[in-house]
Amino acid sequence: MKPFTRLDAVAAPLPLANIDTDQIIPKQFLKTVERDGLAKGLFYDLRFEGDGRAKPDFVLNRPEYKGAGALICGDNFGCGSSREHAPWALMDFGITCVISTSFADIFYNNCFQNGLLPVVLKADEVQALMEEAKGGNHVTSIDLEAQTVVSPSGKTYRFDIDPTRKHKMLNGLDAIGETLQAAKAIDVYETRRALSHPWLEDAH
Amino acid sequence: MPTRPAASYMPPMSGKTLYDKIWDAHVVAEAEGGESILYIDLHLIHEVTSPQAFAGLKVANRPVRRPDRTLAVADHNVPTEGQAKGVDAVADEEARTQLQTLERNVKAAGIEFFPMADIRNGIVHVVGPEQGRTQPGMTIVCGDSHTSTHGAFGALAHGIGTSEVEHVLATQTLRQSKGKNLRVNLDGDLPAGVTAKDLALAVIGRIGTAGGTGYVIEYAGSAVRALSMEGRMTLCNLTIEAGARAGLVAADQTTFDYMMGRPAAPKGGAWELALADWKTLHSDPDAVFDHEVTIDVAALVPQVTWGTSPEDVVGVDGRVPDPDSFDSPGKRASAAQALAYMGLTAGQPISEARIDRVFIGSCTNSRIEDLRAAAAIAAKALESGRRVAPHVKAMVVPGSGLVKAQAEDEGLDEIFIAAGFDWREPGCSMCLAMNPDRLEPGERCASTSNRNFEGRQGRGGRSHLMSPAMAAAAAIEGRITDVREFLS
Numbered sequence A: 001m002k003p004f005t006r007l008d009a010v011a012a013p014l015p016l017a018n019i020d021t022d023q024i025i026p027k028q029f030l031k032t033v034e035r036d037g038l039a040k041g042l043f044y045d046l047r048f049e050g051d052g053r054a055k056p057d058f059v060l061n062r063p064e065y066k067g068a069g070a071l072i073c074g075d076n077f078g079c080g081s082s083r084e085h086a087p088w089a090l091m092d093f094g095i096t097c098v099i100s101t102s103f104a105d106i107f108y109n110n111c112f113q114n115g116l117l118p119v120v121l122k123a124d125e126v127q128a129l130m131e132e133a134k135g136g137n138h139v140t141s142i143d144l145e146a147q148t149v150v151s152p153s154g155k156t157y158r159f160d161i162d163p164t165r166k167h168k169m170l171n172g173l174d175a176i177g178e179t180l181q182a183a184k185a186i187d188v189y190e191t192r193r194a195l196s197h198p199w200l201e202d203a204h
Numbered sequence B: 001m002p003t004r005p006a007a008s009y010m011p012p013m014s015g016k017t018l019y020d021k022i023w024d025a026h027v028v029a030e031a032e033g034g035e036s037i038l039y040i041d042l043h044l045i046h047e048v049t050s051p052q053a054f055a056g057l058k059v060a061n062r063p064v065r066r067p068d069r070t071l072a073v074a075d076h077n078v079p080t081e082g083q084a085k086g087v088d089a090v091a092d093e094e095a096r097t098q099l100q101t102l103e104r105n106v107k108a109a110g111i112e113f114f115p116m117a118d119i120r121n122g123i124v125h126v127v128g129p130e131q132g133r134t135q136p137g138m139t140i141v142c143g144d145s146h147t148s149t150h151g152a153f154g155a156l157a158h159g160i161g162t163s164e165v166e167h168v169l170a171t172q173t174l175r176q177s178k179g180k181n182l183r184v185n186l187d188g189d190l191p192a193g194v195t196a197k198d199l200a201l202a203v204i205g206r207i208g209t210a211g212g213t214g215y216v217i218e219y220a221g222s223a224v225r226a227l228s229m230e231g232r233m234t235l236c237n238l239t240i241e242a243g244a245r246a247g248l249v250a251a252d253q254t255t256f257d258y259m260m261g262r263p264a265a266p267k268g269g270a271w272e273l274a275l276a277d278w279k280t281l282h283s284d285p286d287a288v289f290d291h292e293v294t295i296d297v298a299a300l301v302p303q304v305t306w307g308t309s310p311e312d313v314v315g316v317d318g319r320v321p322d323p324d325s326f327d328s329p330g331k332r333a334s335a336a337q338a339l340a341y342m343g344l345t346a347g348q349p350i351s352e353a354r355i356d357r358v359f360i361g362s363c364t365n366s367r368i369e370d371l372r373a374a375a376a377i378a379a380k381a382l383e384s385g386r387r388v389a390p391h392v393k394a395m396v397v398p399g400s401g402l403v404k405a406q407a408e409d410e411g412l413d414e415i416f417i418a419a420g421f422d423w424r425e426p427g428c429s430m431c432l433a434m435n436p437d438r439l440e441p442g443e444r445c446a447s448t449s450n451r452n453f454e455g456r457q458g459r460g461g462r463s464h465l466m467s468p469a470m471a472a473a474a475a476i477e478g479r480i481t482d483v484r485e486f487l488s
């Protein structure tokens, strides 16, 4: 997992509440054998017409939000099915931070498994960020170490986050990442075992 | 007088079980939450549960730590005919994509791979032992629950999910908490017509599908010692259906004889070293088990399932039970539902059940010994001019290309074909019906596989689990049949 430390990126406003994972990535995109490549299905029904043409008004299709790295969304983002494809699709599209007043539980957990930072702010703060993001300058800074979001005009908002999760996110540690912290012990084990059970080294 | 340091005091301790010994030898480090980081000696992978794991590695830019400790096969959704035409000719698009993805992934990672149609390819749990990759004392995992099969060699082996597949690929370890020890003693001589499959079904029938939950089962007793490696694999394979994490049989001369000369088995001096180690891998006489079960096998008859759970077992001379005969309301309800699904009536002799299909295969029963047992029944039938009953479609799916070749060397294929069986190419096939081999709704099948769940072998299909010889007998008679009638 890639560590998340600080992000300075275009933030796109998506002022809808209860965006469920089926909207984030509809089920026809779940048959894949890959985790990447899911960007094409991100917000599919919001982004595209039935005939596949891009909807020009949808925020992520607008030129001023090209390359967006963060989303500012309405309440209860990520509700619905537990599909991990939702964070995968956002990440694949280049979005590594979502700001909202609240997130659905499983989605919130899945974010941390994948290096996507969910930021919870108060309703008026999200509203203020949303307004600014609609203006000419969209570059917002999210600093995980300092636990702050700095708006394009320089207003600073503080957010809370569980310290263990913060630590893992800053260091890019998922379950595998954590185990890899014991890499030294694994090395030592392998060396010892190669000596005590040499036949296993050629067992292939 | 010179002083010496006092010998450090050791409190009296009970001995270790085989499970304890293998576990202790693989702990790399203790992790938080009572978990240990356990080293994995062998990781088996296949096309269905590995793609997202490889994708995860790619996203995180992590290499496969030990490609040499990993072996890949194509088995779960390969077709059982026309394999020589290659993966690109596989009709099912999703299956084709998974097979192609596996091929790409293992190539990039440098993992040994037996592709479809390679003579060494086959069902993952048949291939590992056959190649000598499975060895006593190892820890073995695979993204398939019947990985317990490999416990037959005195290896600690169990199934894992896709996120754990990724974990093992990246770290060659798994985070695990230790299970408890259960010993199942199977004593006595197996009567004629009663096989390892019947033993396993009897154990599940006795302790239930949750009876092994939280445990690792060690199988002991004279009946286990007398089993061939094929039989032990069948027994350990079905351990997961008793809810246990893994099953174990301590290695002995039968194991060593099987291992000797296999492609990946140690050779020369390494063999001697390995052998010395393997001989220490058994439970100490004073080891304490958390629980013990003893079954006298001399009284067993061939077993067959009547319901939709592997614990719904009855002797072939028995009757379909009355749901009201069960103690718990939950079991009464599920038995009633099972009878409705299976189209059976309480109290009817199980041998009256007329069958439409026969499946001889799966990682439970697709090895050479299984095929010999089934072919022996087919040959018996042919002697008296009989063949597969006209209304029955019967298929035999060998567990690997090598099993298939050996069976053909022995002429088993000719017996099967002459008797009206369909002789197929290796794979999981109708065990899970991911490929085109599947039951139609309502069809009743005598199956040597491991799960009789609703819809497992095709939507609406009705599966009766039994031994290969029993399945062959059912094919000839067109109904569930006591194989002992063929033996007298």
Ligand code: SF4
Pocket (backbone or CB within 6 Å): B075, B076, B123, B124, B125, B144, B145, B146, B362, B363, B364, B427, B428, B431, B432, B450
């Ligand atoms: S034969 Fe069935 S149980 Fe065995 S590996 Fe294949 S699908 Fe799994």
